[in-house]
Structures are given as structure tokens and as C-alpha cells.
Amino acid sequence: MKRSVKYSLCVSFIASMSILAFPVISHAATTETATPAASTVVNDPSDTDAQHTLTPTQKATTPSVQDVDGVFTVGNQNALLTDQTGTQTASRSVAADSAWYTDKLATSSTGQNYYRVSTLEYINSTAGTFVSNVTDYDATATVTYKSGAAVHSYNGYGDNASYTGSDLSTGTDWKISKRANKNGKFWYQVGNNVWIPQDYVVVNNAPDMKSAAWLSGVPMIAQNPELPNGCEITAVTMMLQYAGANVDKMQLAREMPRSSDPNYGYIGQPWDSTGITIFPNALMNLVEKYAGSAKDLTGQGFNAIKYQIDIGHPVVTWNTLHGFPYHALTVTGYDENYVYYNDCWTDQTTQMDINSFITNWNTQNRRAISY
Numbered sequence: 128m129k130r131s132v133k134y135s136l137c138v139s140f141i142a143s144m145s146i147l148a149f150p151v152i153s154h155a156a157t158t159e160t161a162t163p164a165a166s167t168v169v170n171d172p173s174d175t176d177a178q179h180t181l182t183p184t185q186k187a188t189t190p191s192v193q194d195v196d197g198v199f200t201v202g203n204q205n206a207l208l209t210d211q212t213g214t215q216t217a218s219r220s221v222a223a224d225s226a227w228y229t230d231k232l233a234t235s236s237t238g239q240n241y242y243r244v245s246t247l248e249y250i251n252s253t254a255g256t257f258v259s260n261v262t263d264y265d266a267t268a269t270v271t272y273k274s275g276a277a278v279h280s281y282n283g284y285g286d287n288a289s290y291t292g293s294d295l296s297t298g299t300d301w302k303i304s305k306r307a308n309k310n311g312k313f314w315y316q317v318g319n320n321v322w323i324p325q326d327y328v329v330v331n332n333a334p335d336m337k338s339a340a341w342l343s344g345v346p347m348i349a350q351n352p353e354l355p356n357g358c359e360i361t362a363v364t365m366m367l368q369y370a371g372a373n374v375d376k377m378q379l380a381r382e383m384p385r386s387s388d389p390n391y392g393y394i395g396q397p398w399d400s401t402g403i404t405i406f407p408n409a410l411m412n413l414v415e416k417y418a419g420s421a422k423d424l425t426g427q428g429f430n431a432i433k434y435q436i437d438i439g440h441p442v443v444t445w446n447t448l449h450g451f452p453y454h455a456l457t458v459t460g461y462d463e464n465y466v467y468y469n470d471c472w473t474d475q476t477t478q479m480d481i482n483s484f485i486t487n488w489n490t491q492n493r494r495a496i497s498y
Contacts, residue, residue, distance in 0.1 A: 285309030326420035341460030356402030418498035
């Protein structure tokens with residue numbers, strides 16, 4: 128099970144005024160520092176190149192302020208806190224090597240930049256480094272939701288996302304111009320402030336696709352003896368447990384839909400000889416219920432599997448193995464030569480060379496599901 132890092136907001140108090148601070152990596156509190164009477168600096172007051180704030184007698188002009196979204200990491204010395212003009216507000220500093228979420232960049236009339244790290248406090252840009260959560264990204268997103276369905280598009284991303292009123296149909300491709308990394312999830316800009324989350328797309332031509340990636344901790348679950356014909360739901364159970372769902376294979380075997388058409392439900396019963404198979408489209412509602420999202424990767428190329436592994440999500444594929452006309456595997460990794468997977472029939476984690484895997488996967492029309 129993966130755990131997401133949750134960043135808390137801390138509250139500092141200055142002269143009975145409450146201000147909101149945004150630490151994101153280090154939770155070190157601001158520290159009191161001794162301040163020279165004539166000026167306030169981070170380093171030696173005699174070193175004019177090291178000065179990071181205005182003297183109290185200097186007249187500050189209103190700076191220009193723009194929105195940013197990223198993390199400011201303090202260098203190897205404590206950094207003094209100022210207001211947006213660079214004037215020190217109190218004898219306070221933040222610890223060296225601490226990291227702070229920032230959403231505003233103030234630029235003074237002299238061109239000096241200050242990043243906001245709390246409601247009223249800023250840090251000089253020269254006191255550390257800023258890394259944006261939003262980067263240019265040249266790729267294409269393919270919507271991989273339910274057959275015949277569509278997904279929402281949004282103005283903005285992350286907590287600021289709002290539904291545009293327009294939907295993107297399954298199977299359509301969208302040109303990406305920027306990528307945002309927010310709360311552990313990627314968002315892709317596909318229009319003028321139009322964004323879609325990673326939840327329902329794959330990026331087959333990702334410029335930063337890895338040459339190798341593995342997911343550790345994907346549980347190994349055997350289908351036998353309870354589900355001799357239940358490889359599909361057992362493989363899905365491994366995937367969902369890794370996603371954090373509190374489910375077991377028998378629960379899901381009872382819950383999955385039944386039909387005479389595997390595109391709509393399981394044919395027969397997975398616990399006896401009547402069982403045959405179920406296809407990804409019929410499992411989308413179940414996966415979405417327990418994982419929060421679902422992707423039908425059927426017909427996609429191997430890069431779609433790599434993309435899912437890269438973002439930390441296992442993939443269930445349909446293959447032809449062990450003498451069965453249908454068999455499902457839980458793919459957990461890849462490198463330049465092999466695909467790695469959990470096989471619920473053998474109850475083993477094993478591997479297959481990539482070309483053999485793709486050839487085998489093709490016999491099942493490249494059926495696959497993830498989240």
C-alpha cells in the first residue's frame with residue numbers, strides 16, 4: 128500500500144498577529160535571530176552582495192506580484208523573513224535546508240525577487256532555490272475511460288480545478304503543453320487553462336518515460352484453491368490492494384457482474400468449472416469503486432503499461448498462458464529486456480522477455496485494465 132505524504136500548515140504568531148506558514152518538507156519552525164541595528168542581512172552585514180533585505184530607512188515601493196506554484200528550498204544558511212518589499216518584519220528566519228511551499232512571487236522595483244512562504248512573510252530568491260510544480264511538457268494524452276463514455280475537463284488543476292462544462296470522449300487524443308504535479312498526481316494542460324488529471328488518461332509518448340521501473344510491495348495472491356477459474360478477479364485484487372483498497376478476492380469475485388458476454392460480466396462462476404472469463408470493460412465500475420479511478424487500456428501499446436508503472440500503478444493484462452485460453456497477470460515492472468509480473472496461477476513473481484510478452488498479449492487483443 129502506498130502512502131501519500133500529507134503536508135500540514137503551521138501557524139506562527141508575530142506580535143499577536145496570526146500568520147499562516149507553508150512548510151512542505153522540513154517542519155522546522157522559524158527561529159529568532161540577532162539583528163544588526165542598521166540593516167538586516169542573511170550573511171555578513173559588511174558584505175553588500177549578501178544583503179537580502181532593505182534597511183529600515185529605505186523607502187519600499189509597491190512590488191509586482193505574480194502567482195507561482197512550487198517549493199522554495201533554503202540554502203545552507205538560515206534565511207531571514209521579510210515582507211513582499213524585502214523589508215524585514217521581525218527578527219525571524221527559517222532554517223537552512225528547509226523547504227517551503229510558495230504561491231506568490233513579488234518583484235521589487237530594483238528587480239529583486241521574493242517568494243511568499245506564509246501569509247505575510249517572504250524569502251529573498253537568492254537565499255535558496257525554487258522548483259515549480261508546473262513544467263512545459265510536449266506529449267499527447269489519450270483518454271482511456273469506459274467505452275462510449277467521457278471524462279470532465281477542468282479550468283485549473285489540483286485543489287483549484289473547476290469543471291469547464293466540457294467532456295473529453297474515451298479514445299480521443301489531446302495535445303499536452305504543460306504538466307503540473309499536485310498532491311502526488313499529474314495534471315495535463317490540453318487547452319487554454321484546460322486541464323485533465325492522470326486518472327483517466329495515458330501518455331504513450333511521455334518525454335520522460337523511464338527505461339526501467341518496478342513497483343515493490345504488490346501483494347502476491349494465489350487464485351487456487353478457491354477460484355480455479357478466477358485469475359482475472361484475483362489479478363485485479365492484487366492491483367486494488369496495492370492501491371490501498373481493503374478487499375479480498377472472494378469479495379470481489381462475488382461482487383463482479385455476470386453476463387453471457389465477457390464485455391459486460393463474468394461468464395459462469397469463477398469457483399467452479401462453469402467459469403470462463405471477464406473482460407476489462409466489465410470490470411471498470413468495480414475498479415473505479417475501490418481505486419477511485421479506472422482505465423481500460425485495451426488496444427493500447429506497451430508504452431501505456433510503462434506509463435502506468437511510471438506513475439506507480441500496476442496493470443492487469445489478459446494473456447494466453449498455462450494452457451488456458453484466457454489468463455490474467457498483474458504487471459509490476461519492466462526494464463529494457465523484461466516484463467515483471469505476479470502470476471496468480473503459479474503463485475509466483477516472474478518475468479517474460481518484452482517481445483514474447485507483447486506477442487502473447489496480442490493474442491488477447493492487448494486487453495488490460497488499471498487505475
